[in-house]
Amino acid sequence: MRELPALPSGRRQFGPDINIMSFNYSLGYAGHPATVHNLRPGPVDDLTVNVYDRMDGHGLDVVLDGNAELYGSTELSAHVADLVSLLSSVAGLLKADSITS
Numbered sequence: 001m002r003e004l005p006a007l008p009s010g011r012r013q014f015g016p017d018i019n020i021m022s023f024n025y026s027l028g029y030a031g032h033p034a035t036v037h038n039l040r041p042g043p044v045d046d047l048t049v050n051v052y053d054r055m056d057g058h059g060l061d062v063v064l065d066g067n068a069e070l071y072g073s074t075e076l077s078a079h080v081a082d083l084v085s086l087l088s089s090v091a092g093l094l095k096a097d098s099i100t101s
Contacts, residue, residue, distance in 0.1 A: 017046075017048050017049070019048065019050045022051075044066060047079065
């Protein structure tokens with residue numbers, strides 16, 4: 001096994017990523033219904049888009065997380081606006097009136 005060379009200063013191994021989590025969240029224990037809550041996925045190296053589909057007929061939850069050391073609130077707000085614009089432009093995928101910033 002050999003070690004990979006180090007990245008140049010300031011470079012990260014990975015850039016933005018997308019995580020799609022489409023699961024059947026209807027759980028029960030011993031006949032009692034359970035409620036599922038999403039926890040934070042952990043530290044973010046750059047930008048992460050998490051897409052949650054609970055398969056409950058209420059659509060998708062899309063969450064954008066950014067590394068605070070790389071992005072200020074103004075930049076993150078611009079990324080959210082761009083993401084909303086992109087999702088709104090995809091015909092038939094999402095209803096534009098169900099997307100909020």
